[in-house]
Amino acid sequence: MLTSSQITAGQQEMMAVRYRRRYLLCQVLTIIGAIFLLALGAYSYLDNNPVLGSILTGNTLVGLLNLYLLKQSGNVERAATILSIILLVLSLSLLVTGGKDNTGILWIYPILAINLFINRFWSAVIMFSLFGIASSLLLFTPLSALLMTSYTLVEGLRFVLTTLALNAICLAALRSEEKSYQTIMQLHNDDIRKMAYYDTLTGLPNRWSFKTNLERLLSRAKKDKQRVGLLYIDLDNFKQVNDQYGHEAGDRLLRKFSDRLAEVIRPTDQVFSQQTESLARLAGDEFVVLLPNIKDPLDASSVASRILGIFDGGFEVDNVNHATYASMGIAVYPDDATTPVDLLNYADAAMYDAKHNGRNCFRFFTQEIADKLYQRQRIENGLKQALNEGHFSLVYMPIFSCADNHIVAFEALLRCNSPALEGLGPDQFIPVAEATGLIKDIDLWVIENALKAQVALQKEHRFTGKVCINISGVELHNEQFPAQVKQLITSHNIAPQCIELEITETAFVAGDPACLATLNALHELGVSIALDDFGTGYTAFNQLIHYPAHCLKIDRSFVNDLFSEREARNKMVMIIQSLARLYNLRVIAEGVETQEQLTYLKDLGCDWAQGYYLSRPLAWPEFLALLKK
Numbered sequence: 001m002l003t004s005s006q007i008t009a010g011q012q013e014m015m016a017v018r019y020r021r022r023y024l025l026c027q028v029l030t031i032i033g034a035i036f037l038l039a040l041g042a043y044s045y046l047d048n049n050p051v052l053g054s055i056l057t058g059n060t061l062v063g064l065l066n067l068y069l070l071k072q073s074g075n076v077e078r079a080a081t082i083l084s085i086i087l088l089v090l091s092l093s094l095l096v097t098g099g100k101d102n103t104g105i106l107w108i109y110p111i112l113a114i115n116l117f118i119n120r121f122w123s124a125v126i127m128f129s130l131f132g133i134a135s136s137l138l139l140f141t142p143l144s145a146l147l148m149t150s151y152t153l154v155e156g157l158r159f160v161l162t163t164l165a166l167n168a169i170c171l172a173a174l175r176s177e178e179k180s181y182q183t184i185m186q187l188h189n190d191d192i193r194k195m196a197y198y199d200t201l202t203g204l205p206n207r208w209s210f211k212t213n214l215e216r217l218l219s220r221a222k223k224d225k226q227r228v229g230l231l232y233i234d235l236d237n238f239k240q241v242n243d244q245y246g247h248e249a250g251d252r253l254l255r256k257f258s259d260r261l262a263e264v265i266r267p268t269d270q271v272f273s274q275q276t277e278s279l280a281r282l283a284g285d286e287f288v289v290l291l292p293n294i295k296d297p298l299d300a301s302s303v304a305s306r307i308l309g310i311f312d313g314g315f316e317v318d319n320v321n322h323a324t325y326a327s328m329g330i331a332v333y334p335d336d337a338t339t340p341v342d343l344l345n346y347a348d349a350a351m352y353d354a355k356h357n358g359r360n361c362f363r364f365f366t367q368e369i370a371d372k373l374y375q376r377q378r379i380e381n382g383l384k385q386a387l388n389e390g391h392f393s394l395v396y397m398p399i400f401s402c403a404d405n406h407i408v409a410f411e412a413l414l415r416c417n418s419p420a421l422e423g424l425g426p427d428q429f430i431p432v433a434e435a436t437g438l439i440k441d442i443d444l445w446v447i448e449n450a451l452k453a454q455v456a457l458q459k460e461h462r463f464t465g466k467v468c469i470n471i472s473g474v475e476l477h478n479e480q481f482p483a484q485v486k487q488l489i490t491s492h493n494i495a496p497q498c499i500e501l502e503i504t505e506t507a508f509v510a511g512d513p514a515c516l517a518t519l520n521a522l523h524e525l526g527v528s529i530a531l532d533d534f535g536t537g538y539t540a541f542n543q544l545i546h547y548p549a550h551c552l553k554i555d556r557s558f559v560n561d562l563f564s565e566r567e568a569r570n571k572m573v574m575i576i577q578s579l580a581r582l583y584n585l586r587v588i589a590e591g592v593e594t595q596e597q598l599t600y601l602k603d604l605g606c607d608w609a610q611g612y613y614l615s616r617p618l619a620w621p622e623f624l625a626l627l628k629k
């Protein structure tokens with residue numbers, strides 16, 4: 001989208017081109033004119049016509065002065081006016097003096113033409129009128145006594161008619177040039193308007209103009225006591241199309257979808273009148289449909305069903321059937337919300353609910369969603385406050401070697417003491433931090449403080465184990481992250497070998513090059529990488545070879561299910577252990593809560609273990625006390 005500075009830059013560029021052209025024209029014409037006037041002036045003196053000679057040389061001097069002023073100030077308009085006056089004086093002088101054998105009159109035609117072209121249209125009209133009146137007075141009234149030569153009536157008429165025709169042609173040309181300039185400027189403005197208000201890919205109104213439309217529509221609905229439905233659409237699996245088939249294919253899909261969308265929301269049942277302005281593309285694969293004047297909130301569902309109908313077992317573009325569908329959320333004014341911002345947010349929240357409920361469906365905004373949204377906003381504000389006011393802290397969970405029960409590592413776990421987040425653990429606030437982007441700052445805070453703790457342990461307590469730091473899956477798509485980690489490691493002067501970064505397995509997208517690049521960059525720093533909550537994700541076992549991972553952390557639910565009846569789950573620990581051995585990876589079992597579980601894990605050959613049975617996460621003083629023991 002164009003910014004306002006680019007808009008003025010575009011227009012300024014056009015004006016600058018025009019200015020440069022006029023500047024050059026004034027400059028060249030003045031130089032040519034000065035040479036010409038000087039030569040003609042000298043000739044007139046030699047020809048015993050001192051009046052014309054002095055007018056011509058006088059004009060030469062004024063012309064040169066004009067050139068100097070133009071160079072100094074760059075004021076083209078003034079230079080053009082002075083040049084125009086010089087040319088006008090010159091034309092009239094030629095008429096008055098007649099020149100040699102009255103042929104001076106012939107020079108008037110080109111001079112007039114030039115004079116018209118250096119002017120803008122209306123000043124050219126004024127200039128021509130002045131010349132027309134002055135020359136007619138000189139030719140056809142008693143003022144002809146001022147002439148130093150005489151013209152017959154036929155000569156006079158021929159002159160006036162010729163200048164009239166010449167002026168008409170020049171003025172018409174000037175007018176058309178000015179018109180085309182204005183048209184170009186107008187088109188340019190239209191383009192800019194289009195770019196500012198419409199999405200360039202689909203031609204639909206963009207987020208900005210949608211907001212304006214929504215505000216207008218709601219204030220009308222308020223006056224007329226009408227209902228307005230807002231349908232928020234987000235395409236499912238669109239990212240995969242971009243990743244697998246390239247962005248061009250993704251663009252074609254979006255264009256085709258927006259065309260189909262416009263078709264299906266056209267009224268067929270006369271429930272409401274639909275306008276194209278009711279449709280908009282907010283961003284990426286997010287679209288909205290406004291349904292003005294619906295009688296019942298359920299009317300919106302018939303439109304939503306029609307939209308779902310666009311996807312018949314996927315969405316076909318260029319003979320390829322993509323597994324793309326739509327998740328939709330519906331919010332209704334005034335039933336759910338009364339302000340444009342709330343209505344949009346609520347429809348968005350309902351859309352998320354649809355996404356989490358199997359996708360390819362629509363959901364109405366409900367009280368339950370409202371509660372979730374409220375909770376989310378509360379958490380978001382709490383997190384911001386915690387970041388600003390330093391309400392975060394770490395607790396330390398020891399990790400033991402199964403071989404000798406020694407503490408070989410500790411996991412730093414985040415806690416938030418913000419009053420707004422009381423009673424909420426990282427399981428609840430980390431997803432909100434991830435959704436709002438706050439996680440990036442939080443992760444850096446955690447790494448920084450976990451490293452500080454590790455430095456203190458190494459210096460003051462001769463700790464030789466690892467610090468295990470959880471990082472969000474979001475970081476796998478953050479190109480700057482490896483460099484930020486490197487900077488923190490360097491500034492704390494800590495050996496990377498004693499740092500382990502834990503990334504939850506579900507964050508991995510198989511074959512995602514961006515993901516892999518970040519992991520490799522982290523690996524190159526020398527830190528070890530653990531796949532956290534292993535077994536809950538969908539890592540195809542043969543993919544493991546491609547990840548630069550050093551450790552698998554068995555998810556605690558599998559440790560919990562070790563002795564359960566459920567075959568599918570009680571074997572998972574054994575399967576992961578065998579897998580780790582196959583790929584030469586270390587294994588940590590999480591969530592050990594009983595002696596029985598620990599014995600089993602030891603017998604199985606598990607490397608390290610952590611869990612409430614061994615130790616709960618501890619505050620710093622308690623953790624130090626445990627280490628000393």
Ligand code: C2E
Nearest residue numbers: 413414425426427430446470471472591592593610611612
């Ligand atoms: P996680 O990385 O798998 O951390 C282990 C979680 O399991 C911790 O919960 C820990 O207290 C709990 N746990 C460990 N042993 C036992 C046990 O025997 N029984 C039971 N019931 N629970 C046990 P916590 O601290 O609530 O953390 C939850 C999750 O939040 C973490 O799972 C991690 O994914 C995330 N998290 C925690 N701290 C951070 C952090 O600093 N940054 C990021 N990005 N995520 C974090």
Ligand code: MG
Nearest residue numbers: 411470502532
């Ligand atoms: Mg962890």
Ligand code: MG
Nearest residue numbers: 532533553590
């Ligand atoms: Mg875990």
